[in-house]
Amino acid sequence: MKKTLLVFTLIACAITGSLKADWRDKPLSLQSLDKYEIGKVERDYKSEKKINDIARGEIFDFYIDLQLGYGGTSANVSKTNNLDKNLNTESKGGITAGALMYFSLFQTVKFSTGLTFVGKKFAVQPQTTSTTSSNAGFDSTTAEFSNNYLNIPLNMNFGGMVTDKVGLWFNGGPYFGLLLNTPSASGYGYKNFDLGLTGTLTMNVQTSSNMSVILGTRVDYGGLNNLGSTQYIDKISTLNYVVFSGIRFSLAY
Numbered sequence: 001m002k003k004t005l006l007v008f009t010l011i012a013c014a015i016t017g018s019l020k021a022d023w024r025d026k027p028l029s030l031q032s033l034d035k036y037e038i039g040k041v042e043r044d045y046k047s048e049k050k051i052n053d054i055a056r057g058e059i060f061d062f063y064i065d066l067q068l069g070y071g072g073t074s075a076n077v078s079k080t081n082n083l084d085k086n087l088n089t090e091s092k093g094g095i096t097a098g099a100l101m102y103f104s105l106f107q108t109v110k111f112s113t114g115l116t117f118v119g120k121k122f123a124v125q126p127q128t129t130s131t132t133s134s135n136a137g138f139d140s141t142t143a144e145f146s147n148n149y150l151n152i153p154l155n156m157n158f159g160g161m162v163t164d165k166v167g168l169w170f171n172g173g174p175y176f177g178l179l180l181n182t183p184s185a186s187g188y189g190y191k192n193f194d195l196g197l198t199g200t201l202t203m204n205v206q207t208s209s210n211m212s213v214i215l216g217t218r219v220d221y222g223g224l225n226n227l228g229s230t231q232y233i234d235k236i237s238t239l240n241y242v243v244f245s246g247i248r249f250s251l252a253y
Contacts, residue, residue, distance in 0.1 A: 061105075062251050063250035068245065070095060076239070077233065079232060079234060096242050100113070104157070117149070117151075119148050125143075126141075148180040151220075153174070153175040171200050174198075187230065188233050189228045193225070201216055212248040216245075219240065219241055223238055
């Protein structure tokens with residue numbers, strides 16, 4: 001009897017030890033839960049993650065984009081009644097590069113600024129409408145504008161992360177542009193500064209905790225201050241379409 005009891009005791013200890021070892025080797029996982037429990041775990045995770053993300057960026061969030069792109073410039077040049085020539089414009093392409101800084105305060109106030117180098121190139125072709133030209137002082141040959149600007153945007157920023165790795169952002173507002181070179185064309189009264197509006201749509205793909213690859217497009221409308229004005233030229237404005245890529249670095253406090 002004692003031997004039989006001892007055998008049963010040893011068997012029970014072996015089974016218990018096996019269960020303990022099996023429990024330790026196979027921790028709790030989502031596969032061991034039913035659908036309701038899985039949903040609850042996922043909801044709790046998302047809720048805690050959202051609270052953590054807000055807490056991480058609650059005070060101050062900062063990131064910087066390094067961009068390199070290419071864009072085309074379309075110009076609108078209108079003449080006065082004193083000019084007896086029609087003005088046809090031709091669009092041309094140019095390089096853009098910049099460093100833009102984005103700030104977020106308490107996850108509510110979001111704005112961006114920085115420095116952007118923009119090449120705005122276009123041509124104006126005067127066409128005589130009369131047999132005699134009386135427009136003394138106006139260059140009747142094709143005018144080539146190869147204008148390089150240093151733009152300073154002051155924009156509001158909207159958007160965020162669509163998934164854990166991908167974000168979509170829009171920023172827009174006014175900009176101030178300083179002309180870096182002297183226009184070669186005469187008779188247009190071209191100004192050395194530009195006031196305009198800009199809008200940028202950017203997608204970022206996060207590659208690490210503080211770095212992303214970016215891809216975007218930008219539209220600039222220049223000439224709110226009228227880029228050119230003489231007795232022959234009434235108004236000059238420009239429209240830029242740019243595509244760019246680059247790298248984003250982020251830092252949150």
